[in-house]
Amino acid sequence: MKPDINIVDVAQAAGVSIATVSNVMNGKGRVSVATRQKIEKIIAELGYSPNLTARNLKTKRSDLIGLVVPTMQPGRLQDNPFYWDLLAGVEEGARDRKFHIILAGIDESTETFSFVKERRLDGVIVVGANEGSQAVDRVLEMGLPAVFIDSYLADPKLLQVYLEDRKGSCRATRYLIEQGHRRIALLIGDIPLERIAYYGVLYERWLGYRDALDEAGIAYDPKLMIKLPTSLEGGYQAADRLTEMGDVTAIFSFSDVSAMGLLKRLRELGKGVPRDYSVVGFDNLFMSNYTSPSLTTVAQNILEKGQEAVRMLLDQIDGNPIVKRQVALPVELIVRETTGAPPV
Amino acid sequence: MKPDINIVDVAQAAGVSIATVSNVMNGKGRVSVATRQKIEKIIAELGYSPNLTARNLKTKRSDLIGLVVPTMQPGRLQDNPFYWDLLAGVEEGARDRKFHIILAGIDESTETFSFVKERRLDGVIVVGANEGSQAVDRVLEMGLPAVFIDSYLADPKLLQVYLEDRKGSCRATRYLIEQGHRRIALLIGDIPLERIAYYGVLYERWLGYRDALDEAGIAYDPKLMIKLPTSLEGGYQAADRLTEMGDVTAIFSFSDVSAMGLLKRLRELGKGVPRDYSVVGFDNLFMSNYTSPSLTTVAQNILEKGQEAVRMLLDQIDGNPIVKRQVALPVELIVRETTGAPPV
């Protein structure tokens, strides 16, 4: 590590005071063109770069934002190619504005978020916190700029980014109905149905499903709800449940990975898709066009979700006026090969 | 944001000097049990947490490590469910030792790595840098603790983590040969074959393939090398090339995602797997067991790769003696359904 060169070195080399060097770096104060150029030259020659630690101590900002993802356990996230894009979106947005991302995989239950205070983070982006979770409370009580992704928190003051989940779900269900399906199963996740309202994203999608049913005058049947995780394995197991259901001809799964599990098991069971069952997923992962048959799904732009969140956060940090506190990003039904008319 | 409470506040509340508070926090100096307990009580009551920015300015450490991933372009990484696990491994390892991760998606060509100096990172983990790349040079010239993942750099002093790529590749190829295959295509990536030695991972795997051929006394045929990206789309296109090759009965693809693209297109072309072609991938992604047919592949533990890298880095930062500078993690051939005997 070469001997650190600091602002004093630059000032001496340029024959000016450190205040002037500081002014040049920050574009503050009036500095003559001549001195500015001289200093800039010296900075380049010396390969000087300012010590952000010192600067931050003084300015009380860190130009750092925390990306908080619930329990970064292998098991949980492994099933989410999803998060990577989100991360890329956030990172990219932050980089454009000279911010950096600190990654914090947290353990919901034990985490105190002390690092947020200790590192003087300028703000945080929290992914998938549910109403009443520790994470939300903690963040709020620090009164720190924050944006919540996919969280559906009731408090209207909170900045949030989510999808048109309900609309997307309704559209997917409606499409199945239009194809002639009447008995449509739903893979809703490993939760008790009576508490679904506590699981924002799942709840919205469940509501969308019901919207479509209502439109078509089809009765909602709780027996069609499959309470298994929206994971590969969950989807795999769901296929067995599905085939035991008798009159069901279609299934809407709340994630593409679970839909892939479904496809796998249905094939093993000798069931044709869409001949015997139509299948719809949600996410439009990069590989959803490469399954066989390719997956009909509700597409979201995950990268954009990350970008939008960071944009909102940085605006808040910079004290820009906040136009919209809640942003619902658009979704789109992508019809591919896993859907068709029900068997006669 | 509640008014920041600092070490002075604690000292006053406890009726001691800030030096003593500091000692208590850091377990340094001898402090009487009585004062220690009193101070700890006050700290808890006040909800004080030290300002790491100030601490770092003084100690010249940041307890921050940079995770450097080449060009975080959507296009590139979208195809890598891979990276997420790596990240999880690194984050987890860092967290255990009170370090945090700063994520830096960089643009190989333009990046100056100034943030490394500016933020006084204690070290960096670089993923997938090739010999002679900007990234490597830059990192080295700062003389900063660093670990390179999947980089195959010649300099024996560098800390590196990679796989038993050659061995894994050899084993996979050997398995295909044992099944009776003689003409085995290789999907090696979008690179000129004569420069393959510059692409560490690809080179090693290519060598492994040749090892197996040599063992079996089969001549190496450059015409069997398919120079398409190891991505979904690359695999998809490779299937067309494959079917034009005539006497080829198997293909070994250097990533699972590309193998998935292959499976997709082969099915479209009416080719059976493994009836007409045997297919082997590399990575053992979480979904590789859920393709149809399920994918035979060379498994690596990506999470462990991240953990190992961070362990090596932190040891170096802490000045622990370095036992091994290069670590090759084990791989394992997982035989599933995409491989079998060649058609007669």
Place this chain on the structure above:
DNA sequence: TTGAAAGCGCTACCAT
């Protein structure tokens, strides 16, 4: 066992 005080490198205010 405890405290006083000197910085770490920078920004920003106030002088000049």
Place this chain on the structure above:
DNA sequence: ATGGTAGCGCTTTCAA
């Protein structure tokens, strides 16, 4: 247009 200097909150000698 430029410079002197007081901190930001902490760690770490050195003295008491």
